[in-house]
Amino acid sequence: MVDLDRLRSRLVDGFRVIAADLPGSGRSLPQPREYHADYYQEDAPVLLGLLDHLGITQAHLVGFSDGGEEALLMAALWPDRALSVATWGAVGQIFASPEELTALATIVDKPVDPFVPLVAYLVEAYGVDGARVMTSSLARAMGDIVARGGDLSRSRAADISCPVLLVNGTHDFLAPPEPAQEFANAIPRGEFREAVGAGHDVHHSHGDWLEDTLLGWLAEH
Known part of the structure; x- marks a missing residue:
């Protein structure tokens, strides 16, 4: 996404950066995507296949929201491929009430x-009808995931053996800080940091802090 360009521009000073659009988003097909309850499990092998295609055997996995969830799942399923994982807005589980899903x-x-900017982006990128398909099917998929327990990774x-950093905003109702702290504690080399006062989109409200935090942590790993 364009709003992550600044972070990527800072990462390229020390890393080779592979910026992937998740299936159905950005320039990745299918569009508009209709989501279902197994889409996380289906997307993780696709992302691993991208690394295979590029000849990358191991990588630091960095992601926001669904991208972060996929990074955590990849590290759990293929621990030998992940050098580290750093996420924000991810917690390894879907937390959503019926009212939020509606x-x-x-x-x-x-x-x-605070999702007016997201809606504007979706409509601009995929058209009104496409955005409706994506958001309505995503709500159904998330409801189905919650109904079967909400677990993603x-x-x-215990299977995630690499160093992991979870960053979550104080007011992130999609990925709350309390369960993020618990998840980090359950990961053998997990760490948690709270973006104080932030919501889900930490990179918007706390951009400088997040970039410094991620770059400093990655430099140690």
Whole structure:
């Protein structure tokens, strides 16, 4: 996404950066994507396949929100491929109430703060109809995941052997700090840092702090 360009520009000073669009987003197909409950498990091998295609045997995995969830899942499923994982807005589990899922399903026509910028981006990138398909199917998929327990990678915490940094905002209702701290404690080499006062999009509200935190942590690993 364009709003991560600044972070990527700082990372290229010390790393080879591979910026991947998740399936159905950015320039990646299919579009518009209809999500279902197994999309995390389906996307992780796709991302691993990208690394294989590029001849990359090991990598530091950095991701926001769904990108972070995929990074954690990849590290759990293929621990020999992950040098480290650093995420923000990810917690290894779906936390969403029925009211929040309903709001997500109708967010294109009834945008609510703090997701007005996200809706504007989705409509611009995929058109109104495409954005409706994506958000309504995502709400259904997340509801199905919650119904079966919500787990993404949380139950595999012990399998994640690389160093892990979880960054979560104080007011992130999608990836709350309390369960993030618990998840980090369950990961053998896990660390947690709270973005005080932030919501889900830490890179917007606390951009300088997040970049410095990620770069400093990655430099140690």
